[in-house]
Amino acid sequence: MTRDSAASIQTRDLNPGKSSTAPADVATAVLTEAEYELFAELGRPRRVEAGQLLFRRGELGTTMFVIARGVVDLDFGEDLVGKRLGPSEFFGELGLLIGDHVRSADAIAASDGLLIELRHEEFQRLVDRDPGLISYFLRRAILRVVLNEQSLIRRLRRRNEELQSALDSLYAATHQLNQTEELIRTDDLTDLYNRRGLTLHLQQYRTHATPPALGLLLVDCDRFKQVNDDHGHLVGDRVLQGVANILRSIAGPEDLACRLGGDEFCLLVVTDQQDEVMRFAEFIVATAQGLMQMSHGTPLMCPLSVGACLVDPAKDWTDWYARADAALYQAKRLGGNRVHWHDTELTSA
Numbered sequence: 001m002t003r004d005s006a007a008s009i010q011t012r013d014l015n016p017g018k019s020s021t022a023p024a025d026v027a028t029a030v031l032t033e034a035e036y037e038l039f040a041e042l043g044r045p046r047r048v049e050a051g052q053l054l055f056r057r058g059e060l061g062t063t064m065f066v067i068a069r070g071v072v073d074l075d076f077g078e079d080l081v082g083k084r085l086g087p088s089e090f091f092g093e094l095g096l097l098i099g100d101h102v103r104s105a106d107a108i109a110a111s112d113g114l115l116i117e118l119r120h121e122e123f124q125r126l127v128d129r130d131p132g133l134i135s136y137f138l139r140r141a142i143l144r145v146v147l148n149e150q151s152l153i154r155r156l157r158r159r160n161e162e163l164q165s166a167l168d169s170l171y172a173a174t175h176q177l178n179q180t181e182e183l184i185r186t187d188d189l190t191d192l193y194n195r196r197g198l199t200l201h202l203q204q205y206r207t208h209a210t211p212p213a214l215g216l217l218l219v220d221c222d223r224f225k226q227v228n229d230d231h232g233h234l235v236g237d238r239v240l241q242g243v244a245n246i247l248r249s250i251a252g253p254e255d256l257a258c259r260l261g262g263d264e265f266c267l268l269v270v271t272d273q274q275d276e277v278m279r280f281a282e283f284i285v286a287t288a289q290g291l292m293q294m295s296h297g298t299p300l301m302c303p304l305s306v307g308a309c310l311v312d313p314a315k316d317w318t319d320w321y322a323r324a325d326a327a328l329y330q331a332k333r334l335g336g337n338r339v340h341w342h343d344t345e346l347t348s349a
């Protein structure tokens with residue numbers, strides 16, 4: 001044994017209030033007098049300096065330490081609560097009992113001090129020297145490991161519950177956000193896309209490497225003001241909802257039906273065929289006519305005018321709208337209740 005002999009480690013800082021015969025508290029790492037004396041006698045003294053690393057989490061350990069003087073910090077990592085141990089307390093006991101045990105914490109000297117180091121190979125000597133004492137120490141050490149495990153499991157379970165509830169809040173917030181986004185791009189009265197929805201749809205359209213060819217139908221109610229004036233706003237609202245239903249019923253999954261505002265609607269259809277666009281347009285006008293014939297007294301519908309065209313994917317909405325609006329203007333000028341095709345070639349538009 002070195003200068004730090006058994007005699008010098010007997011001069012440890014005693015734990016106040018601890019009787020030499022009292023059994024140790026299983027929940028703490030404080031040794032009884034008898035245990036301390038046995039470990040001091042068979043272990044090797046080791047001086048440590050403040051800040052010195054004794055072992056790292058994850059390393060294999062084969063030693064147990066008892067603190068004779070000073071303090072040692074155990075850091076279990078992440079957000080687990082660390083421990084500060086003082087005189088007569090032990091740590092790293094599984095290294096002594098099992099040998100090659102993976103350390104669950106970093107152990108760092110928090111002050112200059114003196115430790116007693118006991119290696120796995122010395123375990124048998126300890127047992128031979130005082131089997132009763134070591135058996136009691138073993139029971140305590142195992143109980144302490146179990147208590148630590150249980151407290152860890154409780155903490156992890158609590159953490160898990162917190163994470164689960166954070167996840168639930170996140171799902172709820174995402175759901176709310178989706179609903180809000182839906183509301184922002186939807187027209188209240190008709191549930192069709194509104195202008196904001198159209199803008200978002202066009203932004204999405206522009207992200208395609210090769211945007212598909214589109215037909216545009218601009219749909220406007222004829223003399224709609226008269227419906228409001230003669231039958232009131234609620235009836236007018238029902239008529240606008242009727243127009244929306246016609247557009248919704250013919251729009252495919254890639255198409256977009258939108259209320260631009262007031263009594264003006266549009267339908268964007270994915271096609272490069274004039275015939276197909278015209279079929280959509282004529283169906284809209286004819287369906288409105290059919291609904292008007294079914295109205296008795298209170299109108300279900302009013303006549304509709306449609307301006308139709310194919311659009312140039314390379315140009316913007318303003319250009320597309322101008323073409324369809326010019327056609328719509330002609331439809332209105334000819335008395336409404338009809339479709340007019342924008343007959344200028346796309347290339348010369």
Ligand SMILES: Nc1nc2c(ncn2[C@@H]2O[C@H](COP(=O)(O)OP(=O)(O)OP(=O)(O)O)[C@@H](O)[C@H]2O)c(=O)[nH]1
Nearest residue numbers: 220221222223224225226228233234236237262263
């Ligand atoms: N009921 C109802 N009326 C609306 C709504 N939004 C706009 N309007 C009315 O729609 C009418 C549109 O009038 P105009 O733009 O003159 O259209 P119009 O009467 O159809 O005339 P033409 O298009 O030339 O045939 C206005 O009287 C608006 O007050 C709405 O949400 N509900």
